[in-house]
Amino acid sequence: MREMSEVRFYSGGKGDEYPRMIKVGESWIYVEVLSSSLFENGEREWLLKGEDGNLYRVRGKEEEWRVERVKKDKPP
Incomplete structure (x- = not known):
């Protein structure tokens, strides 16, 4: 697992890396990837x-990643 400031990446074995944990406040939470995009500029x-029920967006490239909360799920 590779760690970048607020994102910990997991290597899938074929060279693909994806976020596995993100830092929210002072805590690390596990996340599940719902979708992935690669842009022309390399981002x-x-x-x-997240395991907390919230949706998050991680965007960036190389060593600079931004984490933002998209929305909070309503309780069931």
């Missing part, structure tokens, strides 16, 4: 669902 973006 990557993932839409993630």
Whole structure:
């Protein structure tokens, strides 16, 4: 697992890396990748669902990643 400031990446074995944990406040939470995009400028973006029920977007490239909360899921 590779760590970048607020994102910990997991290597899938074929050279693909994806976010596995993100830092929210002072805590690390596990995330599930819902979608992934690669842009022409080399930036990557993932839409993630956190174990806390929130949706997050991780966007950036190489060593600079931005994490933002997209929305909070309503309780069942």
